[in-house]
Amino acid sequence: MLLKSISAFFLLLSCSLALHAQTNKKPEDNRFTKVVLAQRLEEPMQFQVLKDGRVIFAQRHGKLEVYDPVTGKVNLVAKFPVSTQYVSKTGEVSEGEDGLQGVILDPDFEKNHWIYVYYSPAGTEAKNVLERYVWHGKELLMDSKKVLLDVVVQREQCCHVGGGMLFDKDKNLFLSTGDNTFSRASDGFTPLDERPGKSGEDSQKGSSNTNDLRGKILRIHPEQDGTYSIPKGNLFPQGTPLTRPEIYTMGNRNPWRLTIDSKTGWLYWGEVGPDGSRDDMEKRGPQSYDEFNIAKKPGNYGWPYFIGNNKAYRDYNFDTKVSGEFFDPANTKNESPNNTGMKNLPAAIPAMVWYGKGISTEFPLLGSGSNSAVGGPIYRLGDFKDAKRPYPAYYEGKWFITDFARGWINVIELDENGEYKSMERFLPDIKLNGALDMKFGPEGDLYAIEYGNGYFKNNPEAELIRIEYNGGNRKPQVQASASKTAGATPLKVTLSSEGTRDFDEGDQLKYEWKVTRNGAAYKTFNQSTPALTLISPGTYKATLTVTDQTGAKNSKSLEIKAGNEPPKVNLAVLSGNKSFFFPGKSIKYAVSVNDAEDGSLLNKKISPSQVSVSANYLSEGFNLTDVAQKQISTDVTAQFAGAMAMINKSDCNICHAKETKSLGPAFVEIAKKYKGDVMAPSNLIKKIINGGSGVWGHTMMPAHPTMTENDAKTITSYILSMAYPPRSAKTLPAQGSFTTVVPEGENTDGSFIIRAAYTDRSANGIAGQMTEKVLVLRSPQLSVADAEQVKDVNFNGDKTIATTSATGSFLKFNNVDLTSVKQIEIIALRGRTPIPPQAKIEVRSGSPEGKLLGTFTVEANEQARIKTILSEATGIVDLYFIFSNAPIRIRQIRLSDME
Incomplete structure (x- = not known):
């Protein structure tokens, strides 16, 4: 009997462990589905999901709206008169971040119907207000207004408003506020300008001021009569001289979306840093870092004296340009004339996660480029009892975060003490467009609101979405x-x-x-x-x-x-290389058209004038011609399709628009400014990669250290082209020759696109059908990334460099046309491991043991251009580059029609 009991116990235990292992296994990405709920929103900022699935959200220009899942419609709840502009002392007006910032429902909303909003009211009084209203589901009852809190600000210079709100389990309301400081005059470093009249450029007036509500996370307890009380345990006990008792955390710059772990009660948020992309430890201090923070208790998070993991700035005199000592996180003093609070401050607390414009060595998964940390929710399965679609236990206790500029969703795993353990990407194929808020809804779905690309405008990609998890049976994925x-x-x-x-x-x-x-x-x-x-x-x-x-x-x-047979169009190269172009050489071609109903070019029933034949040069290069082929035309769209694709994939359109000013200047204005400037292309390429400021006011251009010089050159060419009329494609006859002349000033690593198209006449009630044939002649170079087969070869991260690891390593390129090719040049690079003396590279056709076409000898351990003359190289072959005496690092292979 005892044996049976023990056996039963272990059987039950093994089943329990198996179930535990299954439920904690990482789910497949295909179990998640992105669902778009509402589109073309108007600068959406923050939202909350109601128990019935409705979503109420705030939009910056004052609209409070609600999405109804039953009707699929968005309805207006209220329209607040808001201030969104700044007026300088000289009367200059500029758009800023102010407006309707946040909305949240009371924990007892089902009973009291209270709703809270945080916004910048219109009028001459410079303040942001926290107000409470009654809402029964339709229009807001405006006469029910209760003003809980005023946050006094300045409206002469932008930026940083905050506006994140949430309630804890004790029904205390947290509110984040920005430092209300213009930091772009500080060269990307900390704004500590103490000169008279410059308080708008001194964050010490707010973030490090214990007697000011700006640059803080506040904690209050709303009362029945519309006032609030102070919960016990805030940073400064009530009655402490020169302090505000509402302060929970200080030393914040622009804290975004707040979340509380329902199990531990710990507070989490994203913190946006300044714009600098380089260290200047001699004068100012560290480069900019954005942060993801945790507060297990009240504290000082360091700004404007520290950033990241307490990287210290130097005291700096903006008048004399003289640098002082580095600030001490254990002994910080606020000695600014704009400070109205305590001089001695609490010790600074470092960030949990921090990252700059370049690839972070500590947190490489965060990527590079412009950054704007937003934050997101901590997932607890226990918060979703009886939910339809709760996320699996794999995500228990993990923190979902996002970044406004970079668009990813990452998941941070924490240990039981709230310390960082690891990070992973959540659904890599999903990229958010300017996410500003993200939280779980009552059915277990992850919701996000996307502001879109570009500041201070109604972006077409602004939308409300949710990401659903399907833990059961999935629908088939259909292809037809x-x-x-x-x-x-x-x-x-x-x-x-x-x-x-x-x-x-x-x-x-x-x-x-x-x-x-x-x-x-x-x-x-x-x-x-x-x-x-x-x-x-x-x-x-x-x-x-x-x-x-x-x-x-x-x-x-x-x-x-x-009812109507599409025409058959063929475009043939009669002489010359059929894969590559060599500048200045003529290419003979012929176009044939045959149509079942219309006839053909040959029998003259189709006139040559009815056939469209054109040639165009695309400076973007061969790798992007798949984009260009889909939109070949005679305008700039085709000429710069690749550059436009790069801009859409990067963070460029967050700060720039084509024709209108955003955070940065319009592309058209940049083109006009530099029209005719021969140094503009090289200067702009450097600025895109390294960052900079001062040309367009104080706005910082973030660095893009991982962008290749060729990609930056492609984007620069597109922007500067806007100063000139679009270049038309050259019209060609149906048969003739074409000379491959690269337009003056263009990148020579592009491609010639020759296109022939014919649209037939309608037949049997079916409209005319168009058929086109496109021929791509690319620049005569082989990228190592294009090798179809490799042996014992390793690549760097973006596959721009190949490193051989053993004798007999090879790169294979399929179907390479060697017609007219007389010479091949290889660029070999110096690496950490010396190149062996007399290292050799053989070029063979057909196989690694095939016909020897040429041999390279690498003479020195340095970057070198090595050439070989080909022997008996003709026709289209599979080309092998075979390496001996490894390691050898190769960046580029270029073909030439000259010896």
């Missing part, structure tokens, strides 16, 4: 295609479900194709790959629905036009 999507009748078509998959292994899938003609039912197939013949002309729609064994289904449709 057809062997032909247009053609003359009778049109034989094979429909295909290739690519359809179900992430739940073992699910039996049922396929159903429904075909309609001009909207009416036509045929139905219960198979994955049916064949059909379309007899009558018309527009057909084929919809594939895939259902798994539980009934979960998903669909995808495609359109087929029967």
